[in-house]
Amino acid sequence: MIKFITSQTQLPEQSVKNTIALLNEDCTIPFISRYRKERTGNLDEVQIGDIVKFKEQFEALEKRKKAILKALEEQDVLTSELKQKIEATQDLVTLEDVYLPFKKSRKTKAEKARQNGLESLAKIIMSQNTNDLESIAFKYVKGDVLSVEDALEGGRHIIAEWINERTDIRNNIRRQLERFAMISTKVIKTKAEEENAQKFRDYFDWEENLSRIPSHRLLAILRAEKEGFIRVKIEIDNDRALDNIERRIIKSNNACAEQIEIATKDAYKRLLLPSLSNEALQLAKDKADESAISVFAKNLKQLLLGSPLGEKRVLAIDPGFRTGCKVVCLDAQGQLKYNETIYPHPPKSDAVGAMKKISALCEAHKIEAIAIGNGTASRETEALIRKVHFKNDVQVFVVSEAGASIYSASKIAREEFPDYDVTVRGSVSIGRRLQDPLAELVKIDAKSIGVGQYQHDVDQIKLQKQLDIVVENCVNAVGVNINTASKPLLSSVSGIGPKLAENILNYRNENGVFKSRNDIKNVPRLGGKAFEQGAAFLRIKDAKNPLDDSAVHPESYSIVTKMAKDLGKSVEDLIGNKGLIQKLNLKTYCTDAVGLLTLEDIIKELEKPGLDIREQAKVFTFNQNIKTINDLREGQLLPGIVNNITNFGCFVDVGIKESGLIHVSNLSDSFVKDVNEHVHLHQQIIVKVLEVDVPRKRIQLKLHK
Template identity: 85%
Template sequence: MQLVSYIISHTQLPETSVKNTVELLHEACTIPFISRYRKERTGNLDEVQIGDIVKYKEQFETLEKRKITILKALDDQDVLSAELRQKIEATQDITALEDIYLPYKKSRKTKAETARKNGLEPLAKIIMSQNASDVESIAHKYIKGDISSAEDALEGARHIISEWINERTDIRNNIRQQLERFATISTKVVKSKKDDEAAQKFRDYFEWEESLSRIPSHRLLAILRAEKEGFIKSKISIDDEKALFKIEDRILKSRNACASQIQLAIQDAYKRLLFPSLSNEALQNAKEKADASAITVFAKNLKQLLLGSPLGEKRVLAIDPGFRTGCKIVCLDAQGNLKHNETIYPHPPKSDAIGAMKKISSLAEAYQIEAIAIGNGTASRETEALIRKVHFKNDIQVFVVSEAGASIYSASKIAREEFPNYDVTVRGSVSIGRRLQDPLAELVKIDAKSIGVGQYQHDVDQTKLQSELDTVVESCVNAVGVNINTASTSLLSYVSGIGPKLAENIVNYRTEHGVFKSRNAIKKVPRLGDKAFEQGAAFLRIKESKNPLDDSAVHPESYAIVEKMARDLGKPISNLIGNSTVLQKLNLSDYCSDSVGLPTLQDIIKELEKPGLDIREQAKVFTFNQNIKSITDLQEGQLLPGIVNNITNFGAFVDVGIKESGLIHVSNLSDSFVSDVNAHVSLHQQVIVKVLEVDVPRKRIQLKLHK
């Protein structure tokens, strides 16, 4: 089976679409570029479908690489027959491939290998033939060297038979099926750790049992974490008697003395080889599914966070609140540049609220502040209350902004390079302010795993997590577009076809030569060749360019089409921008060619109607209930405003303005069945919730989404 056929078998996508997409990928095209600007070749596939093609392409290539390694190993052993080669080459599953290779693996010294060296393989074959009636007498003939008795000989023969049984694909697959359908996972607390304070968050799993195939991802990951930390032990189980019976049914043909030896070998093979290996494989498969589920949730959360509402180019005063160490204040201009920083002490122990209010008022006036961003950490509510008492001369909006990951950024190399003369507290405050201006541009500087969305991000496969999160960031950056004259190296590095090194070259060129005045000028950046320009140019915006298309998502390769449209309408291109009435007069079929079809032309018209439109909503002011200051202020039945601050498979967590977030369990999101939490709420969504239950000792709050 070739690559295209393999992908089709897993995705059910049209052959032409898959074939052309694979060709584009081989041409070093990116997913955002292919999905946006090669719709005719792909049959209008979206990013998700192209991502699936990429996934199965990589899976196929991994499989083929493993086949080559195995074929070489078998050839080196001089055991590669034409039949075995054909069998390997026809295999389309990595597990089946490893099963074929299992008998030929050069493994560590085994009991079976020792028995073979002692000359016991002929005895094992005699027993497996099941024709001999007196195997003990036959076994006496093999007493020599390290074999001192007939029982030693029989035991060695059984070890060889056990290995044969372990290597049988049909038997392994049968046990796999039983594990897949009937396996349970159970847990027991480690008695010496039962009363540990750190173990209490896992106390639900001190004694637990559940179907392995049905256990929710978050529960399995919690169990595995608790076991890793030494608080519990887990066990995978199936009906052993049933499993043994099915093996015997496949092997035993008689009930003589040979059968008794084979039964012992079957029990040994199952207990020592088959079940330990295959139950670990089943657990690993369950873990991979749990990882995939957790990573999907994390990716959805990250996308919502990155596409969070930007305030835009406004002058911002940002505050990183605190008690003893004071509140760190920075003033930023509309482009996010730091203009001023200092510290105020409105809260205990200094309690200089009046002085702090005067300082904030004077800074707001001096820097013509249009909005205030307050970090949502320690002393956030108290600082917000203070700010709302200040009488500003102008109307200033006040926002509470998530601090998640700000400390990671402030101590990072990126932050040190941006602000070499300022300490981490100033950098953290700047990050809070910039997050309000443009969440995407600021959050791309932080390792996505540190942003604080999702669950168990440290327990899932880190390579797969990083790959998925990088894909999400790339998708978001390219969906929004990037102003090349203001973007940071971090933001530019996620633009299609650019990457970290070219991003650095772009910033260095901009610093040395000034702002880019056209998209064509981008070609002057060192090492930015034709392919990088093709992939990235349409995602890079040039504000105030002579050519208005440079500030749009129209690809430079399509400029000639727009110019022809303008000529046909008898108007300059600038008069087409935002002019739906004029654009609707065009007959798009007149502009179709072998390479450009209606999908691309429709995208061009849509972009001309609203060039550079930000797909994100504008930031909205939000106010918590000012009477709720701690968990003890909550009462059952209260209706409260809140902000969704995390989403999991089992529900959504909501910030209601206190230290502890409340949980809307999946069952409390709707009166009907909920299959996807994200279909009902999104990250940072402003919601109204009803308090169902408050557990003060355990600091748990149960909420219901109020429609």
């Protein structure tokens, strides 16, 4: 396993070895990357994640080897040579090729020919030593074999199967597919005019090298095929492929060679090409999935680590026309204090009444910020709010609603607000997203947030796994206030999970707030391992020991106490006192278990304990003159917010229903390798309008430096 993982990751052997040992001890990725740096050689969570991935791959390969060896033993065909070959195999494709000749398959043409006693004829043909093939074949005319042609055809079916099972031939075609395969599409004419087909019209007649097709294009083509609008073909130069096979097999120029040539064409067309072109397409799809999942994961990370406003009193509005705008008032901890519906827009158009109500609520609840959802009627509501004269300074934010409807109808929302309907819950979610995006977004299935490309078309198990890792890493990077956190937030803390999260909430409800990290040990079923993994990510505000509100692990408290003692100070004196901390000689605190890497982390944390790694939320205003796509003109410079990132560019909200696209070629004058190097999710930018296609509702933009 170690050898396999180091060959795949190029990481140092000792680092891999120690990381696997920690994983086998049920340590989590966030815990290992943060608190076991000496043992891993300072690997970050991405590198540890790669070790986990290849460890699972290796285990899956070993499991398949065992299953194959068992099947071969049962068939009584396992030789020591075959066993050795299987055990030495390093990938699943090669393993399946080795196993192919022994697979118990459905009734094939070759199997039927064998039952008719034609295998020895196939061997004679393959020996290519006779010209008098007809008279030899005549001896096999009996039973279900009615003629010489029947006998020869049966022999050819067996030869075709042998050709199909040859690893060298399969690998040769694989190499050709890898280098030269073309993917082509043709529209199904009866479906071409359908409305849903129009979004795929670029692919009605398309051809491209499979190895060079961008992931988003391949996924779009495969979706169009799945929806029945196009047919997809994978092709290579058939003559070259056949010539290559024949050169390996045909060694004569007689009647046997003729039969082998026919069998080769049959093997290629009926067995090799369909199987290996599907395999090539699947490999391309896997690669595209990986790319799309990576994009989604990066976007989700940026979204989860979005700028929080912090503990401020918020009035949140879920805008709407006919059904009105749902208004809620939240305290600084996100608790619902008041809710009402206002009707400033048509058909009721009570703008004056709505403005008075908003003003009164802001005064009554001492509101510090207003959060407006970015859905229907968002711009109109924002314009209305900006006309209100507030007695105090109130900041106005437009907040993404992505996934809010999923949360408001969820079991979590029903448990939290059993007496309120989905509209009130949705408004609460919008307000809380402004206060703390991470704490609110963890309540929603990450796949529903909608910051990916073709997320419904990729492998859903792999996607879910990757997104779960992102959520866990983000939650633990920020840390969690154990006394205010929800069950979903606690569930994502290293070593905790849903069951212990529930136990923490029950304990909190029965015993009041946690006063120290030691209190966490009293939670039922929260053992030593869970405490080790999770304690440092759980924060306790205003604790007696200030380290309980920091990322310093309880196992290192004694080190900090010794540091303070050596300086003749208390731990409290050390916190935030950079001048005092810099007097310490860290080398004197090194032990076999704790090295400079851990000590440097402790010092950083003492200098700025519990520092939020996220930026503070900033107010943003769209161009108030742009209300619909018809207001856009080429050459305009507009403020916008990046609301999705893909491999081919990024989408930008310029304050209207349709998002504009900055194609990768319009992000910079130089070559763009990674879109994320130029923009990040929710970044406030200035864009230039390049092109507006009103009928197709497409807007082309350029990043304005």
